[in-house]
Amino acid sequence: MEPTEYHWNALIVFYLFTAGVSAGAFFVSGLATYLGGERYKRISRIGAMIAPWPVMLGLASLIFDLTKPLEFWWLFLTLQYTSPMSIGAWLLTLFTVVSLIYFVLWIPRPWRDLLRVPQQRRDWRTPKAWKPLDQARINTARRVVAAIGAPIAIGVGMYTGVLLGAVPARPLWNTPIVAQLFLVSAMSTGAAAVLLIAAVLRPKGGHDSLHEERRFLVSLDVMLILVEIFIVLPFFLHQALSTWSSSSSLRILLGGSYTVLFWFGFILLGLLIPLAIEGFELFPVVWREQAVKYSRLWAGLAATLVLVGGLVLRYVIVFAGQVSHFLPLYTR
Amino acid sequence: MDQPNTSPSQRRWVFVMEPERCIDCEACMISCSVENEAPLGKHRNWIDKIEKGAYPLLSTTFLPENCQHCSNPPCERVCPTGATYRREDGLVLIDYDKCIGCKYCMMACPYDARFVNEEKKAVDKCTFCVHRLDAGLPPACVETCIGHARHYGDINDPNSDVSKLLARYPSYRLYEEAGTEPAIYYIYSNRVIE
Numbered sequence: 001m002e003p004t005e006y007h008w009n010a011l012i013v014f015y016l017f018t019a020g021v022s023a024g025a026f027f028v029s030g031l032a033t034y035l036g037g038e039r040y041k042r043i044s045r046i047g048a049m050i051a052p053w054p055v056m057l058g059l060a061s062l063i064f065d066l067t068k069p070l071e072f073w074w075l076f077l078t079l080q081y082t083s084p085m086s087i088g089a090w091l092l093t094l095f096t097v098v099s100l101i102y103f104v105l106w107i108p109r110p111w112r113d114l115l116r117v118p119q120q121r122r123d124w125r126t127p128k129a130w131k132p133l134d135q136a137r138i139n140t141a142r143r144v145v146a147a148i149g150a151p152i153a154i155g156v157g158m159y160t161g162v163l164l165g166a167v168p169a170r171p172l173w174n175t176p177i178v179a180q181l182f183l184v185s186a187m188s189t190g191a192a193a194v195l196l197i198a199a200v201l202r203p204k205g206g207h208d209s210l211h212e213e214r215r216f217l218v219s220l221d222v223m224l225i226l227v228e229i230f231i232v233l234p235f236f237l238h239q240a241l242s243t244w245s246s247s248s249s250l251r252i253l254l255g256g257s258y259t260v261l262f263w264f265g266f267i268l269l270g271l272l273i274p275l276a277i278e279g280f281e282l283f284p285v286v287w288r289e290q291a292v293k294y295s296r297l298w299a300g301l302a303a304t305l306v307l308v309g310g311l312v313l314r315y316v317i318v319f320a321g322q323v324s325h326f327l328p329l330y331t332r
Numbered sequence: 333m334d335q336p337n338t339s340p341s342q343r344r345w346v347f348v349m350e351p352e353r354c355i356d357c358e359a360c361m362i363s364c365s366v367e368n369e370a371p372l373g374k375h376r377n378w379i380d381k382i383e384k385g386a387y388p389l390l391s392t393t394f395l396p397e398n399c400q401h402c403s404n405p406p407c408e409r410v411c412p413t414g415a416t417y418r419r420e421d422g423l424v425l426i427d428y429d430k431c432i433g434c435k436y437c438m439m440a441c442p443y444d445a446r447f448v449n450e451e452k453k454a455v456d457k458c459t460f461c462v463h464r465l466d467a468g469l470p471p472a473c474v475e476t477c478i479g480h481a482r483h484y485g486d487i488n489d490p491n492s493d494v495s496k497l498l499a500r501y502p503s504y505r506l507y508e509e510a511g512t513e514p515a516i517y518y519i520y521s522n523r524v525i526e
Contacts, residue, residue, distance in 0.1 A: 068432050078413060089412060169406060325442075
């Protein structure tokens with residue numbers, strides 16, 4: 001056995017993270033459009049404005065990680081249906097296109113008036129007239145694109161985990177729980193990105209709408225963080241009670257070189273502290289039915305921590321997984 | 333060496349290793365690197381050292397290893413461009429032009445048989461010396477092995493060296509639990525410790 005080297009580095013971590021943020025932002029935006037309509041309009045818009053860019057940066061970093069970056073187009077000459085990476089390359093391209101269309105539909109005025117549809121000519125001599133889209137049509141288009149994009153966004157979120165989970169040779173990755181964890185983490189980091197931008201931008205409009213949107217984002221994030229915690233717990237139980245190779249692969253997270261980063265960087269900073277901040281804010285809303293207090297500082301802090309936690313999670317899993325290995329049982 | 337007169341699709345090239353005969357001289361690594369021009373510091377084959385027991389009851393077994401040319405290769409399954417493919421006689425090979433160097437196959441290989449060849453800007457590994465095999469010659473590592481620890485042949489031909497060895501001695505393969513169906517068979521060592 002050759003000594004273990006890291007062949008997938010920070011660029012892959014960044015790629016998995018950004019794809020997750022994009023998928024999450026898109027999904028949250030679509031969810032807000034369907035659940036709130038006008039009430040959550042700002043959230044929908046911020047999500048749509050974010051969605052296309054991180055994934056494009058991520059795809060660029062994936063391409064730079066190749067030994068032949070200029071020949072990446074080989075990926076798009078074929079569909080290898082047994083290879084998660086091939087399916088993922090197509091899925092991410094599709095998602096980028098859909099999220100760009102969605103982005104265009106959410107562009108605010110006055111740029112939105114650049115979106116025009118041709119009118120029917122009266123006769124052949126008059127030139128075609130192009131009129132701006134009316135609001136009703138745009139609303140329908142936003143809903144349709146959000147509905148088409150939602151399953152694709154879920155697919156992208158899941159793909160980032162399946163990419164790692166599909167290799168039996170790495171026992172730390174080869175569990176269905178990695179895909180679940182990455183999907184929920186993608187949604188959570190997407191919601192956090194929206195929350196962060198919403199907190200940084202000077203809020204417009206009345207306080208009522210701000211409370212509404214804040215409550216929506218924070219309760220969504222709390223829910224996702226709780227789900228993440230209840231995915232991490234069975235992950236450790238499952239691995240610890242599994243075969244020798246699987247249980248040994250946990251050692252790197254329980255006393256090995258990634259222990260501090262995982263438990264401090266992801267579990268504490270990325271899950272528990274944001275959960276505490278957001279839970280503290282949400283508590284009076286749920287139990288005493290008061291309005292949520294709008295503190296941009298706390299919201300920004302919680303969102304930043306969730307984003308950092310998502311990055312740390314992917315860093316730890318990508319690097320620790322490469323060290324994990326079948327144990328040599330062949331000492332005969 | 334024996335070259336069967338069957339059609340390629342009926343053949344299944346395998347290695348049979350006798351760890352008892354390996355003395356860790358690493359001549360196979362040298363001849364492979366010379367034959368296949370592996371870049372400095374990278375090797376297509378290697379010797380795994382298995383240490384057993386505690387002083388004074390000790391033993392070391394040398395396992396010659398290289399790409400296992402699996403019947404169910406995980407590297408081929410995950411390759412996004414189809415650069416890694418399986419020839420009809422079972423050899424797992426790489427189309428270096430199609431390989432874009434995503435390194436996913438290196439994640440998928442339980443044997444860590446693959447490496448990045450910076451000169452080719454592609455992932456590289458043992459080819460079973462396919463150019464020699466097709467010319468009727470044995471792989472370079474087999475030809476050079478001074479202890480006759482390495483054997484090669486067609487396992488579907490009952491008269492081949494490897495079939496005879498496997499019929500005579502019990503053997504095992506590495507990480508069979510990964511479901512890869514590797515094509516390197518190891519003859520059990522006779523050495524008893526306790």
